[in-house]
Amino acid sequence: MTTTTENNAFKSQEYFINMGPQHPATHGVLRLLLTIDGEIIKNIDPDLGYIHRSIEKMCERDSYQQIVHLTDRMDYLSAHINNEAVCLVVENALGLEVPERVKVIRTIIAELTRIASHQLWWGVMGMDVGALTTYFYGFRDREMINDIFEETCGARLTMNYNIPGGLMFDLHPNFIKRTKDFIAHFKTKLPEYDTLLTGNVIFQKRTQGVGILTREDAISFGTTGPVARASGFSCDVRKHHPYSAYDRVQFNEAISTVGDTFTRYQMRIQEMWESMAIIEQLIDNIPDGDYKTATNAVIKLPKGEFYQKVETARGELGVFVVSDGKKNPYRLKFRSPGFSNLSALKKMAVGSKLGDLVAIMATLDIVVPDIDR
Amino acid sequence: MNIPLSITKNIHNWLFEVMSAPIATVVQNVLIAVVFLAFFALAGLLLVWMERRIAAFFQLRLGPNRVGPMGLFQTIADALKLVSKELTGPEKADKFLYNLAPYFVIVASLMALSVLPFSQEFHAFDINIGVFFLIAVSSIGVIGILLGGWSSNNKYSLIGAMRSGLQTISYELSVGLSILTIVVLAGSLQISEIIAAQQEGGWFIIQGHIPAIIAFMIFMIAGTAETNRAPFDLIEAESELGAGFHTEYSGMKFAYFFLAEFINMFIIAAIGVILFFGGWLSPFGITESIPLLGVFWFMLKVLGLIFLMMWFRWTFPRLRVDQLLTLEWKYLLPINLFNIVLMAIVVLLGLTINF
Amino acid sequence: MSYFSDIYNGIKTLLTGMSVTGKYFINARKEIITQEFPDNRDTLKMFDRFRGEVVMPHDENNEHRCTGCQKCELACPNGTIEIIWDRVVDEETGKKIKVIDKHIYHLSMCTMCGLCIEACPTDAIEWSQNFSNSSYDRTQLTKVLNKPGSKIMPGVKDKE
Numbered sequence: 001m002t003t004t005t006e007n008n009a010f011k012s013q014e015y016f017i018n019m020g021p022q023h024p025a026t027h028g029v030l031r032l033l034l035t036i037d038g039e040i041i042k043n044i045d046p047d048l049g050y051i052h053r054s055i056e057k058m059c060e061r062d063s064y065q066q067i068v069h070l071t072d073r074m075d076y077l078s079a080h081i082n083n084e085a086v087c088l089v090v091e092n093a094l095g096l097e098v099p100e101r102v103k104v105i106r107t108i109i110a111e112l113t114r115i116a117s118h119q120l121w122w123g124v125m126g127m128d129v130g131a132l133t134t135y136f137y138g139f140r141d142r143e144m145i146n147d148i149f150e151e152t153c154g155a156r157l158t159m160n161y162n163i164p165g166g167l168m169f170d171l172h173p174n175f176i177k178r179t180k181d182f183i184a185h186f187k188t189k190l191p192e193y194d195t196l197l198t199g200n201v202i203f204q205k206r207t208q209g210v211g212i213l214t215r216e217d218a219i220s221f222g223t224t225g226p227v228a229r230a231s232g233f234s235c236d237v238r239k240h241h242p243y244s245a246y247d248r249v250q251f252n253e254a255i256s257t258v259g260d261t262f263t264r265y266q267m268r269i270q271e272m273w274e275s276m277a278i279i280e281q282l283i284d285n286i287p288d289g290d291y292k293t294a295t296n297a298v299i300k301l302p303k304g305e306f307y308q309k310v311e312t313a314r315g316e317l318g319v320f321v322v323s324d325g326k327k328n329p330y331r332l333k334f335r336s337p338g339f340s341n342l343s344a345l346k347k348m349a350v351g352s353k354l355g356d357l358v359a360i361m362a363t364l365d366i367v368v369p370d371i372d373r
Numbered sequence: 374m375n376i377p378l379s380i381t382k383n384i385h386n387w388l389f390e391v392m393s394a395p396i397a398t399v400v401q402n403v404l405i406a407v408v409f410l411a412f413f414a415l416a417g418l419l420l421v422w423m424e425r426r427i428a429a430f431f432q433l434r435l436g437p438n439r440v441g442p443m444g445l446f447q448t449i450a451d452a453l454k455l456v457s458k459e460l461t462g463p464e465k466a467d468k469f470l471y472n473l474a475p476y477f478v479i480v481a482s483l484m485a486l487s488v489l490p491f492s493q494e495f496h497a498f499d500i501n502i503g504v505f506f507l508i509a510v511s512s513i514g515v516i517g518i519l520l521g522g523w524s525s526n527n528k529y530s531l532i533g534a535m536r537s538g539l540q541t542i543s544y545e546l547s548v549g550l551s552i553l554t555i556v557v558l559a560g561s562l563q564i565s566e567i568i569a570a571q572q573e574g575g576w577f578i579i580q581g582h583i584p585a586i587i588a589f590m591i592f593m594i595a596g597t598a599e600t601n602r603a604p605f606d607l608i609e610a611e612s613e614l615g616a617g618f619h620t621e622y623s624g625m626k627f628a629y630f631f632l633a634e635f636i637n638m639f640i641i642a643a644i645g646v647i648l649f650f651g652g653w654l655s656p657f658g659i660t661e662s663i664p665l666l667g668v669f670w671f672m673l674k675v676l677g678l679i680f681l682m683m684w685f686r687w688t689f690p691r692l693r694v695d696q697l698l699t700l701e702w703k704y705l706l707p708i709n710l711f712n713i714v715l716m717a718i719v720v721l722l723g724l725t726i727n728f
Numbered sequence: 729m730s731y732f733s734d735i736y737n738g739i740k741t742l743l744t745g746m747s748v749t750g751k752y753f754i755n756a757r758k759e760i761i762t763q764e765f766p767d768n769r770d771t772l773k774m775f776d777r778f779r780g781e782v783v784m785p786h787d788e789n790n791e792h793r794c795t796g797c798q799k800c801e802l803a804c805p806n807g808t809i810e811i812i813w814d815r816v817v818d819e820e821t822g823k824k825i826k827v828i829d830k831h832i833y834h835l836s837m838c839t840m841c842g843l844c845i846e847a848c849p850t851d852a853i854e855w856s857q858n859f860s861n862s863s864y865d866r867t868q869l870t871k872v873l874n875k876p877g878s879k880i881m882p883g884v885k886d887k888e
Contacts, residue, residue, distance in 0.1 A: 017529070025612045039532070065803070066805035069805060070805070072839075129691060130603055130612065130689070130690040130691025131689060131690040131691075132432070132687060133431055133432050133687045135432075136433055136761075140433060140761050147775075150775050154775070154778055154779040154842065155779050160840075160841045168842060195744050195745065195747075196688075197690070197745075199744060199745070200689065200745045201738040202689055205692075206691075206693055353693060354532070355613055355693040358613050427753070430753050430760075431749045431752060431753050432752075433752060433760050433761050433762075434762050435762045435764070684753075687749060688745050688748075688749045689742065704735065
């Protein structure tokens, strides 16, 4: 006797879908292998490498001045901060003391970069949860920062304004006025961000209590930046290991203990306020002086290992250089914030719904070239 | 003095005078079909243009402004492009159902269009169960969406189609019940009689005051959900599903889905106008002597409600699928049932505001 | 009771959100930020530091300032600049000096990092603000920066 075939028609079944590499919510060529039961996510497996450009290997080929411009292309939204990280590691290794003016200018531009990055993130966050209009409001305000950069550095995104030993050229005469104009403008627009999106009942219901990351998990996955701070892990490099001019400014580290999507959102909004406060403290007293110290045309680092970490808009970027005394590094490793933050995605999103995954991804603020390098 | 406007009746009589009854019936039906198809295409294109233009102003952009005055012909150019495109589709799709799906959607919205009164006696199809017919026909469209999503052989499409099924079935209930609230007040299912009742006693939104306003709010929410527009656009949620159920459609088949969405929006707004804002009636009866202006008032009110729906779309984030159901079953439905009772009491005790 | 206050608060937040977009809709004429690019080509002025492409300025005598020292070629991270040079006998001093034949600039490979211009000791190359460089043919992106028949400006010398 053969048993009757089992009726499988109404059996619940997990299935597999590919999210990406071409998907609007992955913000680039990130591929997520999702296992889904209905709408509920059972497993996430990120598949990386679609935009790997071997930047670390290229750094081994290039001289230290040339490395700087490659870092523009990693986390392109905090290009200046990446440049600064490489310059700092070279300056520290050489024992070079950069002028005070350079430190202050670097800090101001880094904070402007952070605001610009968060503005773009805010627009895209709104778009990911379905409010398309936020995108344009975010970009309207970001445009002013881009103009400031373009006037001073010559480029809007990949600025390459830093060189080891200082800056490529001095500030544009209009810089201070434009920056002040921007701060005045953005102070009226940032509350609007809150009324439009933060306070919206649909947005709050979409994000509160979703994608919770505990403090222990945040630390063990190595998350940094607003993602970790939302979970209560105080990790702001600007506060704990100040570099450039951060030791002379007063600001609060945005920190909370809830760790859900909404808190991660709030952290970034709060960081924009703090960044504006930092700029306001520095913009009126940029010290006079030279905009760079002279370095040799060919920079050779002493033999040894050097490390410098900075706080980008996404978290902690570390630059580790092994030098064998030649004009190019023996090995250069970037510890990118996006990679560690992405690793926590599985912890946050498993068990939530497809729509939540998109919101969680948005608050991770993923820049795929930063993950792949 | 009241100049009667009996366009439909006059044409009907004239046709039956010049030719025999069977031929006249056929000619009449063909005429109506042509008029409605033309209206369908024109209104669809105009609404797409309007949506793009309004969205642009909300988002501090210019919107289409290159083809024709203020970009008016932009959508026509787009339609031409879509017509000339190759109809591609997945190889393993269920070809028959895949091709059938767009027609389901478009036929459903065309049928719903046929009962709308544009002015006094300017009606194609004034049946005595008009409102019931509207509810019945407007739920056919979801079959097209389900078929399209299922037959595409694409998991994203399937998720979109399944979401569409649960969403339309849930919100159908709220649309129906909020319409019923007004039917209690009007005492008729026939659309012309509903409007006649408003001609006597004022628009229902004023006549029915509190329950009517609640019913109107529920109707707008549920109607937006019914047309699958943001904040209820889970079906095509582009940041989650790419394009949802019409991911695999191209060219004119995609355009059918697209046009049907806009015509559905028009229909929902038109039902809202008929039930709550007096259809083609002018405010305070200022142009009651010229019934032809009824078309103008009707369209003006409809466009007003459409603008409201566009305003929703370009402001709100999207709901999640479980919140969508919570909103319907925990909030809209109980309030709606309570509201019908309230309306019945109001009508029974004669508490309506008449003037 | 919280059921009703939820509804009330929810509707209130939705309306405040709509007031923001509504305000922009009404003021759309003033607030529009779109730049209609090809139309505003005449009035569009780039910032003077804008990095469009590398050019080599020539004066009215068709003379440039490039000594052919190849520092820009060395500074470039991408091999964007190629210099084809020759040695000729200087008529005044009788010494052999370097003269460029062609200063080739591959715009398609340039990342606009600006290191070549920083490296140039004689300010022979600089940024131009020209940004619409698209073309149908990739070979048009390989440019020879020194004009045909041009020669070095008298008095410009390598600091060696």
